[in-house]
Amino acid sequence: MAKTGKPPATQDKLDFPRPLTMVDVVIFAVMESRLQVLLVKRPDAPGEPYPGLWALPGGFVDVDRDESLEACARRKLREKAGVEAPYLEQLGSWGGVSRDPRGWSATHVYFALIPSEHVMPQKGANAAEAAWFTLQEFDGRSRLAFDHMEIMQAAVTRLRNKVEYTSLPAYLLPEEFTLSELQRMYEVVMERPIEKSAFRTRVLSSGLVEPVRKMREGPNRPAQLYRLADPVHPVVFTRTIKTRTD
Amino acid sequence: MAKTGKPPATQDKLDFPRPLTMVDVVIFAVMESRLQVLLVKRPDAPGEPYPGLWALPGGFVDVDRDESLEACARRKLREKAGVEAPYLEQLGSWGGVSRDPRGWSATHVYFALIPSEHVMPQKGANAAEAAWFTLQEFDGRSRLAFDHMEIMQAAVTRLRNKVEYTSLPAYLLPEEFTLSELQRMYEVVMERPIEKSAFRTRVLSSGLVEPVRKMREGPNRPAQLYRLADPVHPVVFTRTIKTRTD
DNA sequence: TAAGTTAGTTGCACAGTAGCACTAAGATAT
DNA sequence: ATATCTTAGTGCTACTGTGCAACTAACTTA
Structure with missing residues (x-):
């Protein structure tokens, strides 16, 4: 050298x-x-x-x-x-x-x-x-x-890959958000719909979010607002979101 | 600008x-x-x-x-x-x-x-x-x-993370290898033992490897030799390897 | 023939998720 | 008031990949 x-x-x-x-x-x-x-x-x-x-x-x-x-x-x-x-x-x-x-x-x-x-x-x-x-x-x-x-x-490839097993889409939302809003971010990035029930358990059981004492009011049923429990570190899930028949 | x-x-x-x-x-x-x-x-x-x-x-x-x-x-x-x-x-x-x-x-x-x-x-x-x-x-x-x-x-962190859900350790082995040898590479990188049976199904059902018409001969039972089905692209699994009680 | 070692299989339990149907809570129209 | 619409949120079942443990298989050496 x-x-x-x-x-x-x-x-x-x-x-x-x-x-x-x-x-x-x-x-x-x-x-x-x-x-x-x-x-x-x-x-x-x-x-x-x-x-x-x-x-x-x-x-x-x-x-x-x-x-x-x-x-x-x-x-x-x-x-x-x-x-x-x-x-x-x-x-x-x-x-x-x-x-x-x-x-x-x-x-x-x-x-x-x-x-x-x-x-x-x-x-x-x-x-x-x-x-x-x-x-x-x-x-x-x-x-x-x-x-x-x-x-x-x-960059798009990286984002699409990471969405499958991380909480990155949460950073596309403001500090406080509802679970439905979070789900929509996932769906927009993945360009495919995901199951509401499975998504909710996945997110809630991971400790990713914590509820705030507020509701999102709208024309329909009010929705619980959440925020990131640890805004600095994204969460890594141990399974990817299953793609339908793929 | x-x-x-x-x-x-x-x-x-x-x-x-x-x-x-x-x-x-x-x-x-x-x-x-x-x-x-x-x-x-x-x-x-x-x-x-x-x-x-x-x-x-x-x-x-x-x-x-x-x-x-x-x-x-x-x-x-x-x-x-x-x-x-x-x-x-x-x-x-x-x-x-x-x-x-x-x-x-x-x-x-x-x-x-x-x-x-x-x-x-x-x-x-x-x-x-x-x-x-x-x-x-x-x-x-x-x-x-x-x-x-x-x-x-x-680099070590990246490698340890990727080992959990990719086939990277296969590149630490020569072209032909047995499943036990592959498992050992995973264990060395992760610094913890993994289950033989689960590992074998995981690897075999993923299409990561294909058998060659040779056996690794040794002092004990001969072992089937495999090679990477696609040496260029690592495989990404949809689940991580579960860590015991963790 | 028995013992030791590594290769490879089988069967069951468990966990996280997909799928789908259901209930809950609000607004609006009648 | 009551029905209807829409979105929020829950409960139940089935499936899949994995963890776990016990088993069989093949070869060598004593």
């Missing part, structure tokens, strides 16, 4: 070319009973790659302002979406010679879930034009900048 | 400071019925951080040789461990101002499982001094370079 005749390492100096380093965030929210992703429009300025195309919110790491990758991701979240995300996890990283015309680049991608109530009044902050897209809008040929389509697909 | 007065982006140029970019690999193998990790010794050359300490195999991305992050990880695997890993997944990335004295740095960490048969005859390749360590050897105060202790713990 001491002396490979190549650029990296221990040439006594650090004067070899460095890749560009960025952070991008895939931000999910459920609006109008659809899973949606926040995208921003690439600037049209000269020299900018993929001008005018939609891209994941993100950008270069700022070595002077960002303490760490996660801090950088939270900054992007604030700047682009104007929110503190109740759930943020690392999705992975994508890097290579050809993903950005400006040169070898690597992006660290995070994955956030936010309640639709937290969504800013559209196009806020200092972010460029921003908009929410349903997943169906990408089935066609609509391109995204860079390899962001691939990244977004990976 | 067009004009923040800060270093990154669209200052018309890309002349802002870039973090150091590296790739590290956590390589697991089971030897002597213990889960072990491959580490390399940091060089003693002047200017090198953490001289003489043990570290994860890895290093800087070489923008001229490495096509992508994963290609870079495979290169490190070849150079340091002298193997092609049958299983390689991304673990995550760690980055920040303070993790490397040479400046803001980010490392992309991969996670490999290899059969102990693939293990090189010790200290091979152009790698510096390398050695296998059992996990117990870190319970004490033995330090690792950089934040590699934290990274290694994360």
